[in-house]
Amino acid sequence: MSELKVPIRPAVRALPRYAPGKSAEGAVKLSSNEMPLPPSATVTEAMRRALEAVNRYPDLTAVALRGAIAVRHGVDPDQVCIGTGSSALLVAALGAVCEPGDRVVYPWRSFESYPIAIPASHGVGVPVPLDSEGRHDVPGLIEAAAQGARVLILCSPNNPTGPALGFDAIERVVGAVDPSTLVLVDEAYIDFATDPAVATAIPLIAEHANVLVMRTFSKAHGLAGARIGYAIGHPGLIGAIQAVSVPFGVSTAAQAGALASLEDEAGVRAAVAEVVAERERVVSALRAFGWEVSDTQANFFFLPGAGGPFVAACADEGLLVRPFPEGVRVSIGDREANDRLLGVARDFIA
Numbered sequence: 001m002s003e004l005k006v007p008i009r010p011a012v013r014a015l016p017r018y019a020p021g022k023s024a025e026g027a028v029k030l031s032s033n034e035m036p037l038p039p040s041a042t043v044t045e046a047m048r049r050a051l052e053a054v055n056r057y058p059d060l061t062a063v064a065l066r067g068a069i070a071v072r073h074g075v076d077p078d079q080v081c082i083g084t085g086s087s088a089l090l091v092a093a094l095g096a097v098c099e100p101g102d103r104v105v106y107p108w109r110s111f112e113s114y115p116i117a118i119p120a121s122h123g124v125g126v127p128v129p130l131d132s133e134g135r136h137d138v139p140g141l142i143e144a145a146a147q148g149a150r151v152l153i154l155c156s157p158n159n160p161t162g163p164a165l166g167f168d169a170i171e172r173v174v175g176a177v178d179p180s181t182l183v184l185v186d187e188a189y190i191d192f193a194t195d196p197a198v199a200t201a202i203p204l205i206a207e208h209a210n211v212l213v214m215r216t217f218s219k220a221h222g223l224a225g226a227r228i229g230y231a232i233g234h235p236g237l238i239g240a241i242q243a244v245s246v247p248f249g250v251s252t253a254a255q256a257g258a259l260a261s262l263e264d265e266a267g268v269r270a271a272v273a274e275v276v277a278e279r280e281r282v283v284s285a286l287r288a289f290g291w292e293v294s295d296t297q298a299n300f301f302f303l304p305g306a307g308g309p310f311v312a313a314c315a316d317e318g319l320l321v322r323p324f325p326e327g328v329r330v331s332i333g334d335r336e337a338n339d340r341l342l343g344v345a346r347d348f349i350a
């Protein structure tokens, strides 16, 4: 290979690389927060049918899907845009508003895409540590934003720790920051939240044009492999995100699957309820064994302080879990996998 003379931006050279949850032949993957079961047959059938027209470009602005999302959330279609997962929408939203050097405040530890997407979009990340229970430090985030921020990111429920922000806390943040600061609320896991204080930030958009809510079909809808998510916000923001997005990024099959999944509300609700019931069962059992488990409103739970030896014990039983410097995150799997995990956790602490 000849020597590369094209300079790579220093900010890009320094980027942390996204580490996907591990996969291994025969092992059960509890490391990427995916749904344990495939989507319903109506969804996969709609995707199969869409493939028959794969010689055609997809609908650029996904009119049918955006219409259905708008109806679902009680907003106008021009307040909705879709993208290849909320990871892509995050990059597009940051790219649409960040001038080089603009500060982007975000909670940490949180979604590992944040410290990648921020410098990639010419922003400067300002991480605000979580509190000792893995929750957002709301006053800390507000204070950091008060020192000047183009964007403030909230992740609720928070990946990888699990707690969610109450609606009143989000309202407090939005009321405190300058209206020129984009408040980006990542609600990837909100469908799994059962705490009645937790609710979507979408109703805040009407009064606060700087609020942008990001959703994905990767988690509750079980379409992680299809790559599709959406953002809801002020039409001016949505138009800007659309302008910087790769055209025709979201495939016809992904659009069809997402639309069918929205129409199969009962099926999605049932799948989510199953995961939530398993979450409650597993977390209660772990606590009874003596484990410390962070509060979780998502389809995973976090074991603060757990590390390499626990990850190795899981691997010995064919379970892949996700280590972080602060602890280990485990996705809720099917009942059999969860039972196996409980067996490892019981023996481990004994």
Ligand SMILES: *Cc1c(COP(=O)(O)O)cnc(C)c1O
Pocket: 033, 084, 085, 086, 087, 088, 111, 155, 159, 186, 188, 215, 216, 217, 218, 219, 224, 227, 228, 229
């Ligand atoms: C999984 C996840 C997403 C969704 O990512 P996609 O790109 O839509 O698959 C967004 N935010 C958080 C916090 C996540 O964990």
